[in-house]
Amino acid sequence: MSLSPVEQLPLELLQDIFLQSGPNLALPAASHHIAAKLSNDYCYHATCTEYLTQNLDSRVEQSRAQTRIFSYKWMTWEYFQAFVNKTYASCGCLCGKTQDEGCFDPIWPPDFQDATNMVFSRSHLPALSFIKCRLPVKLLHGPWERSKIHFLRFLLWTTSMTVDWGNHDARKLALEGKKQAILDRNLEVVELFNHNRRLGKAPGLDMVRFTVIQGGCDRSIVYDTMSTARTWGLRGDGWRDLKLDQWCKQKIAEGDPKGKWLKLKLEELRTTHGPVGIAENGGETEPRAIFGYMHPKSGDYDNVEGDKLVITPHKWNQLCAEGGL
Template sequence: MPLAPIEKLPAELIQPIFFYSDLNLALPAASPHIASKFANEYCYHAVCTRYLTTNLESRVEQTLAQTRIFSYKWMMWDHFRSFVLKKWGVNGCLCGKTPKEGCFDAQWPPDFEDATTMLFSRSHLPALSYIKCRIPVKLLSGPWTSDKVQFLRFLLWTTSMTVDWASHEARAAAREGKKEALLTGNLEVVELFNHNRRLGKAPSVDTVRFAVMDAGCDRSIVYDTMATARTWGLRGEAWNCEVLDQWCEGKIQEGDPKGEWLQLKLEELRVTHGAGDLNSGYMDPETGNYEDVDGDKLVITPHKWNQVYIYSCAARPFQDALHPVPSS
């Protein structure tokens, strides 16, 4: 099919048209030939500034535009970091304000490796927190490179992005992404899925059973998964599982220390002290622990996703305020 006249325009002519249209994303979406004329850092930065930092009149249209931007191939971790540094480097804080404008605890430079080290509260939000679109499918499944993990963690910590649960592709990607993280023993990714309800439901006994029997019972992953399931309501008899009990007995007979360790953790989780007792089922990380055997060392990470801390005034992390836990 021959190119349309507009597709034949050189970049020097079509780029001004794009900017005069208020960076209407329908233009690059109309043709890959047209889109290639905007494939440069100047246009990318302008698009991000327009749709990720400016409140437009239509919230729905802006959310759709933001979702489209994060799905683009060029929107990768390197580019996003570059955009963040250029956009807010002058003010020196991810809140986008100077001290005169209300910034009282500058978070700069951004911790791109582990965003959870940056402190925010309801009275000191990052400017990115107003991004309310869909997490791109490309960040929901493996291979779990360090760039992908850092990008996903940064977006979960600083924005209001969620998985598009109405999309079969997104649901499948999130499900397979978590499964792959369990099977490959990727503790960082498993922790993200365990502690963020925006990435799916809280782990269940079925999840623990999969982590034990199918994924090799990495103790760090199993402990974190069990602890999270307990936090979200699994108590007492809910931990009764004949299959796991049989697995423990089998490993004990084989002389595998994982058997006794998991058996003890299950016994601790099954302890109850009365209805509504929050101390019921507490797992002591020290009981039953043993030295590193064949690379299986118990690592327990202090998580910040749902902590209460003192920050200017008593406040939960802004994520809790912006992302209420779903009922299901």
Template sequence: MDLTPVRIRGKPKTKPKRRHPPTNSSESTKKTRKSSKLPTARPAMPTLQGLPQEILEMIFLYSMNIALPQCSPDLGRLLSHPKILMDYTLLSFFSTRELNRSALSPPRENSSPSFQSKLLRCRFFTYPFFLIYVQKAHTTLLHERGKAWSATGVAIPDASFFTPLWPYKFTQVNYLGFAEGFHIPEKLLHGPWTGDKASLLYVLVSFSGEIDWEGSMAGETAKEGLKEAIREENERAVAALSVLLGIAQAITTDILRLAVIQCGCNMSILRHLLYNAQILYHSASNSSSQKDLLDFHDPALWRWADEHSSFSSEDNEKGEGLKAMLRSADTFSLQFYNEPVENWTKTVPFPYGGAKFDSRALLNDTNKELLTRLYQSHGRRITRRLRGGTETISDAGHQWHVDT
């Protein structure tokens, strides 16, 4: 009887052995040696952190990529040397000018306002750093001019023109390379206010810095910063922010009430608010809704003025002075300087004063039109197209010049 084959699972089947042709022993030894060798790892490419300091600085200054030191704490530490920061600032501002033109010529058109705005937002860009940059730019300009320029005896304005902060003086330092349309960083638009912070904001406004109303919340920050400056009685910060908000017609009745009723009616601060609020109040671009936000006949303001007109001599002076300033602002006739000449030095000047506008001049029809155009152009150069050429309002403020 034949047995039935049973298949056991898991038991490997025996396969017939294959016979290989005989090979040489030398060839088999070579194959064994090749198979025994392990694959060698390629050396890793060096990272940016592993590069020498000099090469990394060259890459940074050549690429002008402001995001490079911000992408890593190690790179930020390696690229934070004061000399590197100053060289980068010179390339971003001073080097954007045409060197073959006059030292006092305006910046060329290819300078990038967005690039400069990013640099101004950096933490290291403070007022002391700005003064060092001014002096470095002055030294670089003298070096480029050479000994022949020094022999002429013509002095170029330097960092000393920023002490004290008078716009008619420091705006003569116009080789700094600020591009038209650069934005003032938000870090300078709010408190707490210090002397250096307010000074840098004041200087940037005088050089036609703007607020980025569309791409950021800087406008709302500036409104809150103005209220903080009024409470802290920082006149320089109020002077700068009043210009920025006056251009945007954002000085409202609530801000005037804060300065008068809640903060004691500081006449110097109130002068900046009303002087800037009146400029575009009666312009054709001012809509009725915007006029509703600012009322020079606000009952609360006039009630406060009437109540303080019957008090002591100091309060009486404030009450009567407030009434006079409100009447003048309503008719666009409020002068910036009302005190005698000897008291002008105690007042923070109008930021657009000096080369752009003479705030000491009377507000006649010509100066009113000039001041309105200056605000509508955000403090930039004012030009009008004519058939024979370009009519330019000169930097002297009340003078006119025609190029044909």
């Protein structure tokens, strides 16, 4: 099939048309030949600068463009880091402003290894925070390489991106991605899913059961999942589960210390107290239930076959409590 007149244009003219058109992402999408010609760092940077660094008139169209950009194969973790460095190095802060322009707490260089080490607030947001589009599905499933984890964590920490819950494949991949992380005993990824509602609903008893029975009861993953489930409303009798009790009984009989440890954690969470409060006038108030919680050190034991209990302080919750993102 012969090329169209537009496809036959030299790179210099085609590139100028693309940039002058917006750049309009429909142009490279219309032809593999055109897309190949426009596949260079100059066009990539111009596209990202247009759609990722400023607020345009139509936020709906901009969000669609942002979603498309992050889905492209060339939008890798390596490229995104290079773009961020090139775009904000002159300012000296991810907020996009110099100190003369109002930046009062410069954050530079970016912590690409663990974005949660960068502390932002509502009065000092990263310039990327206005990016509100869909997380690319390529970051929602395994294999969970280090670059993928760093990329996903950085986007969750600095932008407003979320899973496209209206897309069946995206929903499925997000759920499968979390389960695969559990099976792989990848605590870092499980924590991302547990503590970010943009990646799915909070874990419930069914997910706790999965981490124990199918996931081999990696104590760090089980503890984090149970703690998150409690934080989001699982209380008292809601923790009663015959399958978990049977699993504990079997492991205790086998001499596996995980059985005794999990049994204690479940007993702690199932505990409910109803003390009588004292009203301001000295009378009694209605009893208020106080639900149990897990003691980090109770029942702990030495590292056995790589199963050391690791409890991570979660900065996501701290940031929200302090009025951050």
